[in-house]
Amino acid sequence: MTDPKNPFDAMMRAGQEWAKSMNPALESFMPKGFEGMWPTLSADMMEATMGKTFNPEGLDAKTRLLLTLTGLTIMGAQAETQIRLTVRHAREAGATKQEVAETIAQAAMFGGVPAMTKAMTLANEVMEEDSNKDSDV
Incomplete structure (x- = not known):
């Protein structure tokens, strides 16, 4: 093996070149903030689609979303976009900041403290953004 290039790096560069050729805007695409492309469903809509309707x-929509947050945290908090969306939707469905925090903390027993810390950081970012939006109105 005389080629010092990392095959993963080569694959990533090839993917980036392909994406750039398809859509030049994808060259600077960053996954963080991707969840902003999807609106937060209203509490009524969530209850109708995944609640007691x-x-x-x-289970009601809030409980289902908190259970989803538990699973995402236990998986190692690798799905940042999904965690952000789930926190945002859980808050809209009526979950308090305390309930979100307790859900993530409980998941630490199964997913570990690093997973909990990452999920808590993501959740705090989402809840801080929500607080900033509320104060702007």
Whole structure:
């Protein structure tokens, strides 16, 4: 092996060149903030689609979103966009900042402290953005 190039780097460069040829704007695309492309669903919409509307005896949307947040945290908090979206939607569905924090902290028992720390950082960023939006109104 006389080629000192990293095959992963070569693959990434090839992918970036392909994306650039398809759409020049993709050259500077950054995944952070990607979740901003999707609007936050209203609490009523979330309750209708994933809450008690079709299953009155089942879980409400807020609980389902908090359970989703638990799973995302346990996975190692690798899915940053999904965590951000889930926190944003859980807050809209009625979850308090305390409930979000407790959900992430509980997941540390299964996913570890590093996963909890990463998820908590992401959640705090989302909740801080929400607080800033509220103060702008």
